[in-house]
């Protein structure tokens with residue numbers, strides 16, 4: 001299955017991937033509204049790690065045997081038809097078992113109450129982080 | 144001769160459900176019959192504290208949809224207890240005197256609450272491990288306002304928290320000198336103690352209940368071993384659970400505290416498997432088989448058992464003590480040997496006002512960790528523990544705020560970030 005992988009040698013740490021991710025997961029999908037007018041503000045699902053001149057973006061690997069699904073105690077964490085591991089917001093109770101077992105550390109707390117993670121942009125052919133990276137430091141491929 | 148094999152599963156919680164899903168992933172035909180002493184559809188046991196104070200209803204607690212049994216072609220006998228096992232004839236006897244034949248059996252009977260001997264104890268003692276228990280307590284709380292909870296472990300404190308949220312008076316009695324002894328170290332348990340006291344919960348340490356005091360049959364208080372009495376009109380026993388192994392007693396199935404299984408989750412009797420809170424399975428930190436009654440472990444064990452029962456060989460990689468809990472607004476994730484002490488352990492700590500992190504290292508490997516309040520990215524530690532990774536090179540960065548792959552040597556980091564999956568659980 002295709003997922004997003006970083007190529008740190010091309011990453012300049014501009015965080016455009018984070019910005020586009022946030023906008024794509026906002027209500028309006030409009031950059032100004034998403035950042036200035038929506039409350040609670042949407043969250044980016046990916047994480048840019050940066051120290052000195054090394055940087056790269058980490059996001060969910062949608063593991064074939066996802067630890068977060070195994071550990072989920074509500075059935076909220078599941079695989080959708082496309083194969084992406086996603087959260088059912090109505091079921092999640094914020095117990096953070098998924099955060100406890102995600103070896104990539106890419107599940108976040110949304111407004112402190114619900115698990116928030118990469119859904120591979122269900123409405124898009126290519127996830128927006130990959131599409132908008134100016135350097136091709138993110139690739140969407142099957143390995 | 145029957146054309147399809149018959150699988151019987153005793154239990155209807157996470158281990159059983161994970162097994163059903165694994166079996167069906169491999170085999171659409173095998174007949175599956177599931178027996179459960181509880182009458183309910185699958186429900187999430189860790190959610191009963193939320194049910195108690197009204198945060199979740201029964202529907203919300205269902206961790207699989209209404210169609211689960213139908214879709215997976217499972218004959219579910221709910222509200223039926225398995226009372227006897229004849230492993231020679233391959234038969235299970237139910238409490239309605241019905242008898243089930245199996246070719247393969249999974250025992251996923253979970254745990255039962257442990258009740259200490261106390262004077263004045265009658266059969267009105269409330270425990271807190273099932274939805275039915277939660278319903279009883281909820282009813283009780285309609286009339287009663289003053290509760291004593293015995294046990295300041297995870298379950299006891301969850302009950303105490305829920306009762307406090309219902310504006311009940313709560314007094315907790317704990318034998319140890321601090322709360323959450325199994326999953327928290329001294330510092331983190333103090334943080335939670337503070338949290339409970341802030342919310343008006345009285346916590347009594349280093350004492351135990353000797354006698355339940357009654358007047359005209361009604362509970363009026365408890366007498367402690369230090370001579371004090373605490374008044375109350377109801378009380379809950381929640382000192383812990385032990386493996387529910389009733390069904391294997393008197394059979395040839397080997398057990399210690401829990402049922403003994405191999406890495407395929409098979410017992411010493413061929414074609415009988417066991418998974419979840421009722422077993423002793425591999426602990427990768429202690430390096431021995433142990434009962435680790437935790438949801439994620441039960442889930443993975445059930446799945447491994449299911450695959451093996453469907454004749455797809457699978458190995459349980461092992462697990463260890465870990466937990467993710469929140470009391471009031473304070474979350475904590477803890478892993479492994481949180482209370483390790485001694486010259487062989489190296490301890491890294493970062494303490495801030497509301498934030499605490501600790502990493503425990505032995506021979507260059509992480510053997511324990513605690514994250515209080517800021518729990519983000521904690522799972523990276525779980526991955527490193529499960530991989531038995533040598534972290535000597537970057538250990539001090541593990542308590543930095545920007546914990547991540549960035550702190551790892553380039554080679555390790557690139558390997559991890561370019562792989563599809565790094566650990567199974």
Ligand SMILES: Cc1cc2nc3c(=O)[nH]c(=O)nc-3n(C[C@H](O)[C@H](O)[C@H](O)COP(=O)(O)OP(=O)(O)OC[C@H]3O[C@@H](n4cnc5c(N)ncnc54)[C@H](O)[C@@H]3O)c2cc1C
Pocket residue numbers: 153154155156157158159178179180181188189190191192223224225226251252253254271272273297298301387390418419420421436437438439441466467468
């Ligand atoms: C209040 C509470 C909070 C918890 N919080 C956490 C947490 O935060 N994190 C965590 O990891 N774990 C937590 N747990 C533990 C977690 O719920 C268990 O690890 C998990 O439920 C184990 O699943 P299991 O399938 O092994 O068995 P169980 O959930 O114990 O279920 C056993 C099943 O077997 C059936 N059964 C038993 N005997 C028979 C019989 N003779 N015949 C027929 N059926 C039988 C029962 O009806 C039940 O369906 C909590 C538990 C409680 C009670």
